[in-house]
Amino acid sequence: MSEANSMNLISALSQEELQAIDAEIAHVPYRDAVAIDALKIVQAHRGWVSDESLSAIAAHLHMSADELDGIATFYNLIYRRPVGDKVILLCNSISCWIKGCENLQQRITEELGVELGETTSDNRYTLLPVTCLGACDKAPVMMVGDELHEDLCEESIIRILGGSTTP
Ligand code: FES
Incomplete structure (x- = not known):
């Protein structure tokens, strides 16, 4: 060069x-x-x-x-494509998988209208899978922006993401 x-x-x-x-x-x-x-x-x-x-x-x-x-x-926390205002990193490693992260992913998809790798139409959230977040004893877990959410269940997903738009 x-x-x-x-x-x-x-x-x-x-x-x-x-x-x-x-x-x-x-x-x-x-x-x-x-x-x-x-x-x-x-x-x-x-x-x-x-x-x-x-x-x-x-x-x-x-x-x-x-x-x-x-x-x-x-390094999967470097985003090479545009992302929404907040990135949801849903852990899909073994402890979170055993504790039902697949069902939670489905709940998030229903709540936000996005699959893994997609961004909501209002650009608020991008949903991405992530390898172990180091909080396995609190599985299942996800990060929303800088905030870690532990011991997730379908109700807490709705509470955390409540008010989001579904297309
Ligand atoms: S497997 Fe999900 S935090 Fe470790």
């Missing part, structure tokens, strides 16, 4: 984003060591990481976009 192209890509990031990424870089010996942090920073500002943002981050970290995309894809 030419230096001009690299500069154009880097300018796709805001000054605030670049400063936050540079603050992380200051703590590590290699720029690419902050790959996940950089992705999280941009996602915190934009809600998701577009191809353009990913290329800009990669250029700033002196990595290839393919290499960074591999990391972003592996």
Whole structure:
């Protein structure tokens, strides 16, 4: 990649984003060591990481976009497509599965009118599956935005998501 192209890509990031990424870089010996942090920073500002943002981050970290995309894809809390205002992360790992997360997923689908991977028509929620949230003793669990909800049942799903629109 030419230096001009690299500069154009880097300018796709805001000054605030670049400063936050540079603050992380200051703590590590290699720029690419902050790959996940950089992705999280941009996602915190934009809600998701577009191809353009990913290329800009990669250029700033002196990595290839393919290499960074591999990391972003592996780390399932980096969103590579637009998401709703809040992401619902429904755990479908073993403890939550034993405790009936499949039925809860069905209840959420009925409540919000979306399947896994979809966003509600009012853009309020995106429903995604997630691997173990580390609260297995409180299974079944889900995150709604930054909030963890434990010991879920159909009634609590309705209470938590109540007032949401169904198409
Ligand atoms: S299996 Fe769901 S929180 Fe661990």
